[in-house]
Amino acid sequence: MPLQDDLIAAASAFPAPLQPHKDGSLAMEALIAERKAFLSKRKLTYKCKLRVDDGARCVTFWEMLVEKGSGVSGGDDMAPGFGFKKETYGTKGKERSGSIEEASSLFGKDFAYTWDYAAVRSAVRGAAEAAGYSLNVVLNPKSV
DSSP states (O other): OOHHHHHHHHGGGSSSOOEEOTTSOEEEEEEEEEEEOSSEEEEEEEEEEEEEETTTTEEEEEEEEEEEEEEOOSSSSSOSSEEEEEEEEEEETTEEEEEEEEEEEETTEEEEEEEETTHHHHHHHHHHHHTTOEEEEOSOGGGO
């Protein structure tokens, strides 16, 4: 089975499936957390894109974690309510690994999530190395 098919099959453990694109790349966009309040909305989204180069036996990989918010908040960067956000990470070259956690109480509702954002890259690296390919992490999605 080609590596691209192996990656699509491995994506069953990801928060969203890898979708093939017309240019030959695979991409994923997953909503990790979303919080809506009276006049505010916050989203945490993970995006990744990869391309398999069979000639060079290399997988080019790009990923990004995006946090967007809109609306009126309680005077600081946090949405209305009380809570905490903890992010731990380490960097090695162009790769960042770690986890992000948030727990808060918003208008009496509890809101919590925990997600390891290096899990997708680790799974892609494992599938690539098992097939004899190398993984090249890039900082620009246009490089994929």
